[in-house]
Amino acid sequence: MKGHAYARRLKENEKKLLVDLTSKNVTPRDILSTLKEQDESNNVGKTPIQLLMLLFNDKQFFTEFSVNNISNELENIFFIHPRSLDIWRAFQHILIVDTTYKMNKYDLPFVQIVGMASTNKTFSIAFVFIINEKEENYNCALTCLKLTLEECMYPRVIVTDRELALMNACQQVFPDTTRLLCRWHITENIKKHCRQSIKSQHKWDSFLAMWTVLIESPTWILYSENYKKLQSMLSEYPGVLKYLDQVWLSKYKEMFVSVWIDRHLNFGERTMNRVESHHAKLKKYLCAKNSSLDKFVGCIDQIVKSQLTSIYESFENSRIFLKHRHNLPCFRLLRKLDLSPSTSVENEDICCDGELEMFKEKFTNQSKAGKKSLLRKLKDIFQPKIPDMFHPYITHVQDVRGDGNCGFRAISVCLGYGEDQWLYVRHQLVDELLTSYDVYARVFTDGIDELCNSLCFSQLLAPAEHWMVMPMTGVLIANRFGVILNYLTKRCDKTFFPLWRGPKHFQYHHAITIAHVYDTHNVMVQLEGDYPMPTISAYWIRHRAPSTAEWQTMYMSRLEFYRQLKPCNLKTPVITIEDYC
Template identity: 35%
Template sequence: MEGHPYAQRLSDNEFCLVAELFRMNMAPRDILSVIKQHFPNNVSSLSTIYNAIKKIRMMETGGKSPMQVLMSILHSSGYTYYYTTATSNELENLFFIHPISFNIWRAYPHVLIIDATYKTNRYKMPFVKIVGVTSTSKTFCIAFAFIHDETTVRYEWVLNCLKLTLGECMLPRVIVTDREMALINACRGVFPDAARLFCRWHIRHNIIDKWKRSFKRKDDWTAFYDLWTLLEGSSTLKTYTGYYKQLESFLKRLNLTRDGNCGYRAFAVSLMGNEQYYENIRYEMKEELQNKPEFYKSMFDRGIKSLKASLCYVRSPCPPEYWMMMPHAGILIANRFGVIVHSLSMSESSTIFPFWMGPEEFQEIRVLTIALVNCENHYVTVELQGDYPMPPVTGYFHDRYITTSAARWKEVYKERFEQFIQFNRREADFVDLND
């Protein structure tokens, strides 16, 4: 009978002890050990304890699901909370703040640290944790949220809920995140005036995971990481600048392989003012491609597969087969940001206009220029001034793909295109007598 389920049942006293230990957050394996110590004749197994815990939970929750229990607690305990549901009445997003956290948050709204964990709960919903910092550099939990997916729209909903709790208080001045592009874009939209920083912990681990293999010698890696640690711990701008110059000089001496993202970095400089946002550029291009999949598939034909692969590649260094593709990338940039793109190289130069809107629909026309240099394997940002000659329009800018208003771009810049043709003819007439 010892191995039979009937013999393994818990007595009333044993069940009460299991309930008491469970409420003390003791692990099931430890609960079983305590039961056997108090009741030497007990022959229960670990599965018996798990079944008892399940029964205890059902008794305490009255048959409610964990999410229903959470909603009840939020309501009865005075939490500030917001939620949205789908058409089937299923919970999509849930945001909540503890009453004490609410008061501390309104007193210290200056710094936000935001991170999300994925698939760590039974519903497989991303869980967002928002942390604040007091004037004594102590962190405190501000708010938590369950969201349906990790998209910009969901993160914007969370941040707007957070913004509602501030009322007339000061908005955050600094927001610290990891490299989650959807979260970064949401922060830019909801709190545009806040400075955005990357989490030091994530940066350090990315350096170890992605850069360590770039060093051929262990001594070089150790020297680099020591310099990086000093740079990271700088307490003043002067010391930071000094360590930065040392680190820059050290990397130049090593002549490490480029990461292959120079094209995206060049666009990041032009559009966002800093090359560190190159992943944002890749994300925006991917969004543009996904918003009009059939249109771009018909336009790029066989090239669409390679384009998707290059936009989805996130490792560093990036191999040549995943480098930015032109003019494909320029077309996505022009349409996504509503700008004119010039692509310059020794082999082929082109101009790319927005496909959906014409010149009359813009109050201000922005022009981005990137050039392929160093034997055509490195992109840089170029600033053209005055009424410069414009390279010819890309062949993709065809009547079957563009709107009627967009076709006006060719008329507006017709003279500049002719200047470029004349310029090239003069270059062709030039003969180097030293050849």
């Protein structure tokens, strides 16, 4: 129904905005501009690659790209979900790599790399769009993968099918890693080449059974005996025996026969069924073969989050299982598991001084248009967005760990505790809410249960339901800690004053600021001087005590300054937070 009037109708929130802006005598042109800006699905003027890059940055994917040296065309797109990276650092032992096709409108081969957690759950590690299935493309993909890990954490086993380009790339990039071939693919190839030679169904079934016994031989002696039995069985079919010897056994038996592969810790992974099932799941999510790349990546984001929920659930379930010998919970084996990035044992400093000098030299030699182009590309690398009006007043931006507790970490930094005291902030806010629960129930009405649930969490890697819920949490922060909270976002900045205590109740008060960036992350921002103060939260307007009206009077000039700098048709420029770190 694309282009149909029914599909272009206004949503309920857009109708309310239309009525509100019309009542304020905003011109139709400016109303339309505002509606377009607030419509997240409005992609007019953006190329498919621009949409893809914006999505990568918003979701904080780790990405790498390669281009053709001659045509300068994009060839390989490598990306890892940030949550997948955390899991893989804990379970980097097994890699299963496979390529699938007909999953996007550009017919790009899609490489998916998966791993296995300690509770036998599968998780996606990395994804790659490649221009073709050549060795250099696979080499590029695996090299990007290798760059994400410390040297001591390289995988021990890689499982693939017999795709020579991929096998050679694995050998080059991970020379010390054991390479295994998928038994299922081997058997399918044997069926394809040998079924016509063995007509009898009984003999065919006997042959497949004997082949299974051969490849599962646990010792060299048993392997030799089973091979002789297979030779005897195929005496009438010399072509089949020749095919097995020349194509599989003579070249690759060390990569799929148990007597050899069981010398290496492989956790029973002898097929690529895990990655094949993930191909099927992704195709089910897409529901179409001509999907755009940004929609494709959006589905991957959903799948990875679903995987992680299942993995964490399996960790919790393992608490109830007991070891037979010592009667201990299985989860004890995981009690010290930390999915956060670890510090390298090597005293290794990574710097970019040389690269920066090269950039400056190239920048100096460019024309005016070339300099603007390079600056745009440099800015595109950093996506954290803070409205332009605050730029002159920012003296420092401090990033915090993005583990789902980032909002509470940023508040802890603002209060001078340091980000590691995020749990103290959570406990203080829970106490604030429960102590005056009946009062807050009238303030937040239906949202109070969601707020309470979001705060009651004490572990690392908080799932989405335990992230900071704004603007409700902003009200609790201002009340509990007696501060003015400025909350900066791409769409709607807010100021939170204490609801029930005015300036006279405090011997000294100060304002703190956090910014919501990447659509999922929060950072601490330090503002100095008479900066514009964002619009006051509606909760304060509706529920404040009369004695708190002086807050608005005290900061009226700065609130008005903000309104002057942010007309409804103004597009929000961006800055990079690293410039102030």
